Amino acid sequence: MYNAAERERISGKGGQDAKELYRTSFRKDYARLIHAPSFRRLQNKTQLYPGIESDFFRNRLTHSLEVSQIASSIAIKLNTEIAELKDSPLDTDLVAFAGLAHDLGHPPFGHNGEVALDDLMYKYGGFEGNAQTLRILARIEKKVLDTEAKFADEDGRLGLDLTYRALAATLKYDKEIPKRNQPGLVKGYYGSEAELVKEIKRRVLNGSHVAGKFKTVECQIMDIADDISYSTYDLEDSLKGGFLSPLQILDDIHSNNTVRENVVRKVRSAMMESGFPAAHANKTVTEDNIIAIAYHIFGQIIPEHPLKNIKAEAMTICMSAHSASQTLGANGYMRTDFTSDLIGTFIQGVRFKYDKQHPALSKVWLEENTLLLVETLKHLNYELVIRSPRLRLVHFRGYEIVKKIFVALSKTDGESLLPKDFQELHSRAKSEEAKMRVICDFVAGMTDRYAAEFYERLYGGNQTIFKPI
Incomplete structure (x- = not known):
């Protein structure tokens, strides 16, 4: 089920450390994600109802944990029942990883935040939550820098430096998002990760090509687990909240x-x-x-x-x-x-x-x-x-908050409002497209709470102007 080439990391290093034979390469991928800041930030991103309404309601973090558990249960069931999987079972750590990672790229305020960012980025390759997940894992997370690595970006960033098969488990849509002349959300991956995606496919398929869409078994299981969780537990939140x-x-x-x-x-x-x-x-x-x-x-x-x-x-x-x-x-x-x-x-x-x-x-x-x-x-x-009108009001405000933050940061000298590390990335970016992507990465990584606070500090309100960004 798993070959040596796809267990290798995108830095070129082996997937399993000789000093850590007690855990597999996929178990290490799982651990790296658990400890990543982008994963922690999911606790302050809304799943269905804003967290301020009740501490009972699920957020993106608890939803991801539930998806991961359901995905693992599906994998265990299949390993038990399917004859071909008895000798070569699905790796449950890898399946659990896919569940944990699936919502990592969601911007603040969910789908409306996603639409707001795409409305501002469509000329530069767009914005889409699944594409952003891959970008976070392979670029944005601050785990490994290596300017000599083949698939590092111009700054040497390799994200969490995961195995190729782990990254494949997050590739839900097998399509490069094009630059467009008008807005309209397209699901896929960014052009900046296109070469990496080609290598992911080559590694997973042992260099061969297949007709049809590329979607690994772990990704398919994650997708089903997400639908099961969404259809059941979001309903439970609605019932509990009296909606x-x-x-x-x-x-x-x-x-x-x-x-x-x-x-x-x-x-x-x-x-x-x-x-x-x-x-x-x-x-x-x-x-x-x-x-x-x-x-x-x-x-x-x-x-x-x-x-x-x-x-x-x-x-x-x-x-x-x-x-x-x-x-x-x-x-x-x-x-x-x-x-x-x-x-x-x-x-x-x-x-x-x-x-x-x-x-x-x-x-x-x-x-x-x-x-x-x-x-x-x-x-x-x-x-x-x-x-419903209750949630549409929240979504409308979320769209406006994300859009206005992005516009402020993209104006002349607006990059001076970015944190220092993003300012440095922005200054090194060689094109307008690259500079806009840096701003997009920053805004997309905000939690709902931080985005609302940042907006208030930009446009007035009760937030202090002296709190560090």
Whole structure:
């Protein structure tokens, strides 16, 4: 499953230290990430609800930990069940690493911060969270400097100096982001890392070429674990915070045409991205089926009543359903059982097909019924929570904060507002594109809290102007 070439580090050093035979090269990658500042900063980046609302809500750090754990469970399950993996198992440290690293490149204020930075960087190769993850791991993190290394940048930066296979586990989109004449988010990797990506592919595939997209088995598992976590635990936060209830979800999917149509469209798209033909997705994902899936997920919490006299018992049934719906949000035991059952069901739906020629590209996917459950939950939560006026207001403000900070730093002499290390990088940058990327790296690395504070200090407010940046 793993060859010697992909265990080597991008500095050219061997992956495993002869003095540290007690841990593998991938275990060392995992440790380097755990101790990295960019990983710690995820604790102050919003997952769904701002941390100031409650210390119960997940942030990007706790979300990444959960994705890592789910990914590891999937890998252990596959190692146990798949015959081809008995003698050459998936490395669970590497799979866990992929889960921990997957959100590393998220800027402050999540997707809206991502859009704000891309709106300002599209002429220079754009901005995208997954591309930024690779850049952080291979460039920005301050672990290794080596101006002689082949894949170091002009300043000799090699980030955490990880193995090629670990970096491959973060390559979710196999496409170089182009320079554009107009904004519009493109998923992929930056041109500045294009040569490194070519070498990653060469190492993982032993120099051969494959048709189709490059996505390693660890990356596929991480992607599935992310969807499982997002669809289940973000829902739990919404239930706990009182933003949603099962009855409200069922009412919206039944009566809100816009919500229902958007969910149907997005679930169909997800099925086609997973390899199902368009005709099959259109036939399978109908409005009636989406309603039925929602009732299947949440209907189990509603107690059954024998209907002897519908009129006499209608009020009792309504009160019982409402009570059960409210209890799911308020009762920790009931809520934990509900989410645990969902996670277990979803993991049982993972399927695997071994690729004998290129084991690294073996296929991992969710079987159809499980995929429908995960995608329906995920997009219901998006339509009913993320697009709600409560959160749209937060997202709008986040966009404006990120954009105005970037504009201030990119003005003439604006680089003087950067910390000293970024000022030095900016002064050594040889082109406008390189200088803008330095500013982008700085803003993207901010936490939500730090970005709001930096904004207040730039444009007025209650923050002191004497606190160091």
